[in-house]
Amino acid sequence: MAKDPGSLKSNGAPLVASGTSPLNGGRFAVAAFLARNVAVVSVLLLGLLATSVVYLVASHAVEHDRQTEFESLANYRINTFRSSVRAQLGDVHSLKALFGVAPDVGRAEFARFAAELMSNSESMQTLEWVPRVEHESRQAWEERARREGLADFIIRERGLSGGLRPATTRPEYFPVYYVEPVAGNEPAIGFDLASNPVRRAAIERARETRLPSSTGRVTLVQETDSQFGALLFFPVFDRDGQLKGFVLGVLRAGSLLQGALAHLRERRLEVTLFDATAPEDSSFLARFSDGVLEATRGNEPLQAGPGKFVSAGLIHVADREWIIQCRPVPGSSFAKESMAPLLALLVGLIVTALLSGFLAYRSIGDARARHYEAQLTHLSRVATTGELAASLAHELTQPLCAIVLNAQSARRLAGDDPGSASGPVQDALDRIVADGERAGKTIGNIRAFLSRGTGERRAVAIESIVREAVAMVEAGARSVRSIGLQVDPALPRVFADPVQIQQVLVNLALNGIESMEAAGQSHRPLTVSVSRNGAGFVAITVEDEGRGLEGLSDEQLFSPFFTTKEHGMGIGLSLCRSIIESHGGKISGVSSGDGGARFVFSLPVVEEV
Template identity: 25%
Template sequence: MFFIGYHLSTMKRLRTILLVTIAYWVSARLGLLLAIPPGYATAVWPPSGVGLGAVLICGYWVLPGIWLGSFLANVQTALDGHAFLPSLLLPTGISLGAAAQAAVSTYLVRRFVDHCCALVEDRDIFKFFLLGGPVGCCINSSISVTLLLLLGKTSLTGYALNWLTWWVGDTIGVMIFTPLMLVLFGKPGAIWKMRRRTVALPLCLTFALVTAVFFNVREDGQQRRQQEFHRLADLAIHNIEDEFQRYQIALDSLRGMFDSSQSITQEAFHIFAKQLTSHVNGLQAVEWALHVPNSQRGLFESEQKNAADRVFSIRERNAAGQLQTAADRDEYVVVTYIEPMDANRPALGYDLASEPKRRMALERARDTNQLSATAPIELVQETRHQSGALLFLPVYDPQAPSATVEQRQLALKGYVLGVLRVGDVMDTALSFLGGERKKLRLRLSDEDADVAVQAFFADLGFSHQSELLVQQTLNLGGRDWLLKISGRSEDFGQTLAAWYVLLGGMLFCGMLSGFLLILTGRTLQVEAIVLERTQALTDRNTQLGQEIADRQRTEAALRVSEEQFRLIIRKSPIPFAINNMKGVIEMLNDRFIEAFGYTLEDIPSLDAWWKLAYPDEAYRRQVSTDWLDAVASTKGEGMDIQSDGIRIICKDGSQRIADIRGVFIGERLLVMLNDITMRRVIEDELKHVNESLEQRIREEIAKSHEKDHLIIQQSRFAAMGEMIGNIAHQWRQPLNALGLTLANLQDAYEYNELTGEYLLGQVKVGNQLIQKMSTTIDDFRHFFRPSKERQIFSAKQAIEEAMALVSASFNNNNISIELEIVDDALIQGFPNEFSQVLLNLFANAKDAILARRISKGNVRIRIAMDGSWVTVTIADNGGGIPDTVLGKIFEPYFSTKEMGTGIGLYMSKVIIEESIKGHLDVRNYENGAEFSIRCPLGYAVKATGK
């Protein structure tokens, strides 16, 4: 195999694990350099190939290095400001997936690639790339992408694409970098070192070229995205600046209205402000806030009540943010007019100077006579949790001087102000972008405000770390507002060109890797074949020299051997002949001449032999044709020619039978004629003897059948005798009762008590007794009626009928008989023969109980099913059967009873096994014997009882 680490010391192993960790981390950084924004997917992940190569070369013990390298490569991106321990879960899981993938891929390669240490044959290279690449790389992609889904780092809709991207990157990484690892460090070194120039060098150059082209294409894509982003961002900034300028112009025009008249009514303000706000969309409201000294507060509130015909007071917000009557202070800046009124009515009467941020902006506007903006504030009329700002422009008494700060403070009449909701301002300013608005993420902050309240507005998804980011400082109302705009790379054009270049290039590198391995593998195979054949030629030349010398020695030995062979053939006790391919007979041995009488002068050729040995023309044609066809078909194949039972006419006119065999020796045919004449005579005699033996066997079988018939008859007669005894027991009680009935009739007659009614009653009793005896006769006749056909019968019914036949005999001998039915079943066979078996077993049980003088005899019968079989057990308490004779109890004429025939149990076993196709067995059980009858089922009906 590849691996080299079985005998390394602990320190060397630790050093190797550290090197694997470094190699994995460095290759991971290389893979990240090849990542393509916006998703930072990559078509090649070198660590997958480095990890597989490390395990193949060193063994499974380097897996900790793979895990650690993967962990270090992923932990930096995982620590994203969230909790420390949860952030480590993702790199830990990805690292485990990387180690598992390397381990499983190594196992698959070692298990299914025959020569994985060399990768020379095409089949092995294909299996290596298939198992280590597409198959093995399913592991980490499945584990890692599933973990990303569970941690909320990706969505279910993007699961398939993320899995595919991960799998493709790992697969191509294996196809490129695993061969490089093997070329640099694989064993056997002779094979892999040869491939450094032919595989590693072209592969590295191609990889570098593809990487350079990829970087160029990616950089071009990034520049295009930057240009498109800056174009949209510049348009947005200019439009926002223009929007701010429109607000200042609108407030200047509103101030001009107040400068032109000493008294502006609510109606005049409404008409002018409505027209103004209709042209400036970003303003939520425009207001007139009157400067009211404390000395004029009461008069002002009274005037406002009379003018609006409603309750009016100057108000401020309390600590809870609720509006309340303003406290006493030196002066107030009260919202007097507001447009539009309906949406902004809560702001009427509000003292703008009661809140520090507003007061600061008011004082700056008053003292500078310039537009002044507040820091980010929550508007009084705000309902949607949107930050806002107020733009104040002071209005002075035109009759009073206002050149200095002190003069402006004395000449102040009030303020015109615009209410900005910053979110609405952004929407209005950027509405011209249409669908492209969603490409920009804006954040507007007041750089002069406290850090806690800097942000006016921020789009969801705005990122300070985005590579697409611009910022611009906007001055409005004496405050610096910082506008930042970020964008996502994927919104400014997909980098499909870079992806196609990377994917196509890396696929080409992977295919090039496989092609170079196949090419060098074939080169190695050719070199091995050349070396093998060169060595074979050298060995063959040496062998040829040896063969020439051996042949010369062999030829000399053959000449001697041929003479010896001819001598052996000539003196052989079996007839031999030799002829050449032209049909000329060259030799006949002495035994041939002796057996058949022909010499070479008589049969110089095969044609002469055919005519003399087979004078019958038809037989000669048959024998010669078969022989010549066999010779033609077997020549050159080294097979023997045979022809058996050929009749040959000898020179003296006698006939012999021979089995002929022929074998080629060079261009000659050696023919052996084995004389089997005497064997045929003996075979005929044996055939006659066999026929006589077969006749004797048939006669003995017939006698055996007669003997079996006699045994059956004896068994039936024995059963008949038992039945007659049972009938005697059955009839004794009704006969006694019948005698008593007749005696009663006689007494009634003698005492003149014989009435018609009494006579009929006694006759009825007598008929019942006679009917009972008749039923016994029917049962007896049914038992001995022969069955002509097999039939299906109930085991329960057959047992109950047999019990009825022996019940009287058992009762007279104080023997109880019990039937337990676990399952009733139907049996196929001859019911009377089955009953004969039962009666025989009942009789044996009764005899055993009586012989041992058991005071309370008991016979138990049980029916149960066992799968497709029914089992009937008959057990007694008669003491059992001696172990010495238990094995012989079913043999014919063997009996344990002094007057027994020894045929009852034998015939019972024959009936069960041959007629019913079942089994009859016996064993000693508890205090008696138990016979078991097992019969195949037809079908069964469940029934339980006793």
């Protein structure tokens, strides 16, 4: 049986352009693709470049706009709060000026002047007068306060338990004497500020420098809301330069921050107030975020800055430095990455992909048209070849019939001649008759195939078909040492055309032999096995140790005119699949585990009655 050279698909040879299509094969060589699709690649690269540039420019522009907007909002808050603090310091300074022009300011006069100042401020907790009281005159100051209506007035200090008690004896006291407003600040009246180390330190700085001084964060005596506060000491001296006392402004940091910023509708910024002069673990004063005051965050340190979407301003509060820091509120537009550059990138990529895809589609369409044109030309040649093969088959039938008839006549004559060597001659004539009949059947099947007909099918023993096919391959193969045959015992018969099944077996076997030759494995055996394949089928397997199928799918392997041989026609395996499927079976090919290829086809068995 002649083997179709174009049917070798498992020999591991690379795909070539001759007689095959990259589209059918599913493989494009990179160099060939670039050469054929210069326009597509150019548009793709230029599109990606332009998209990248647009993305970078858009990102920079959007970030610049966001940063500018953030800085504008932050600077407005910083300046607004700075103005509010300066206003509070100005009020305390105005009250100090009253003590400078009036040597002895009475309680009523202090209350009237301080109340007017407090009416313009919602952030000042209280204004106070704190005289310097020597121990010798302590009793006189206490009696004077009682005469002025403070019946329970006594100079006090905070005890170890946290409650207020009479101040212990010391050379001088600095009690809170005048308070405005009185309501809500009663616990502070009479409290000796010098009894507290933090307040005492601020008093001493103001006395020594003769300049205003501020405490760090403190908890006010009259505090009910757990806010941090600060005391502003403005020293007052008499004409002889002796310290008379202090005009005291009491600030609540949270109320001061909220009062300055609560009127703002734009609430995408978180504003935090720190005392930069204080140690890091006690620098936090208050935070105003999204309209909510957070005034008791404990020992939160000053956050790093400045940076992206971080802005800070320095504010002088007497002899201390406060820092107001602005950051985006979590979840605000400043805290999220802008989607505009990403949208620009996405649109650019989509446009580039669509344009490149359109050009690629045009290029593929042109390649497909060229391929179909070549295929039509090839089919025309195949049709011509088919006609010639049909004619040749018809012409060969007559000589074959004559050979068979002559061999049969010779066999009868040899049998009638008593002096002939009937044994060897009879055997030779029998083989001539059998081979002639087989050749005639093969030619008949070729004619039937070319005329789209089917051969003669009957219930046959698959073992005998396989053994005859293996014998033919071994007789014609020159390189393979042996063919291993494994047949399960007691196989059922199959309904098939023996010649067509032998065609399939010979084709697969010779494909495997050529694959092993190409891989330098011709000394290895080819294996053919026959076994039951579940209920109702017999499976025939042909396995070689060549180069394998290199990931080719069944769709590629059995496609008409697909081949891995340079001069192949690509109809061998396609013909095998047509034969097996016409018998009601299936055929497939895979790479075996140790290299090489394994082809398996199945045939339905004959149901025994």
